[in-house]
Amino acid sequence: MVAKPVPGGQVVLTSTDYIIDLSRKYSLWPLTFGLACCAIEMMVAYAGRFDFDRFGVIPRPSPRQADLLLIAGTVTKKMAEPIVQIYHQMPEPRFVMAMGSCANCGGPYYDSYAVVKGVDRIIPVDIYVPGCPPRPEALIYAVMELQKKIMRMKLERTYGATVQAEKGSRDLTGEPA
């Protein structure tokens, strides 16, 4: 890929961005990862009636092959370490969707001694889906919003992309955006 601006380079890169974003957008592979009752609704979204395959959303069994970490359920403090580990095992660009009240803010278990009050306390989140549990339609809408976000991503930061636009999420390495 062209690293420096060259005459006409920006046009070339923009088209490249468009094509890459388009392929990212329609092959959004989430990790097969359910934590609590929300996972049931996630499975329904994959199944025949709602058919997530239409959007290119096909569950993958390994974090190495996944683009999207769907936090479907309650994040307990004991599960927090493995979630961070899984997040770091995923190749960039990686996206995180917090599904349900539990993953957003702790939900019904806010006062529990065992629950992390929102998965955004441990990893950056791209899309929050409210509901307890959210309906599959809400999940599909969230994926469509994520696709819109992906279409704004840019390959090279030199052309005005923020860290968020380049990587899809906040930078965890501490580099200022």
Place this chain on the structure above:
Amino acid sequence: MSAGADFLDRLLAAVPGSQADTPVKDYPTVRLSAPKDLLPAARLLKDELGFDYLEMVTAVDWLGPVNLGGFVSNPNPNPFTQKHPGPPVSPVAGPGVTYRPVLDLLWSFGDLVKNRKVFLRLEVPRDRAEAPSLTGLFPAADWQEREAFDLFGIRFAGHPNLIKILTPDFLQGHPLRKDYVHAKDRYDAE
């Protein structure tokens, strides 16, 4: 209860100091008088009376009313009803229910052939919560006793590996005890 009367009589006769207690869910229930009675009773149930399935090991903490000074920061967090706080936390003690500083242990044994069930109960003081382990008789007791140890702090003498099973390593105390106070850990920090 009539169908189970024969084995109940044998159990009561074989274990001195035991007495029939209020039935738990209409199943025959026997209250033991001392921890040392548990192993003979369980052995009798398993070897001679056909109760070869340990279904459950659990406990009840009978210390006074629930302590909201623990982790529950605001019992009524709804911002729209601040003027009308939720119902006050009132003691549930009533006729037949008295608060006392004990942990009431409960074992449930099942007979899958004859479809019977029997409960054993045993009260131990909260500050010296100890009971014999059933792992020698029922391998299924292993994880259940670890759970009771983790959540209630009951020490099962003779358990081969009595360590936490549910709560994370950094959690201090036993959360299902009524006087449990949550110490903020790294995931609670604002």
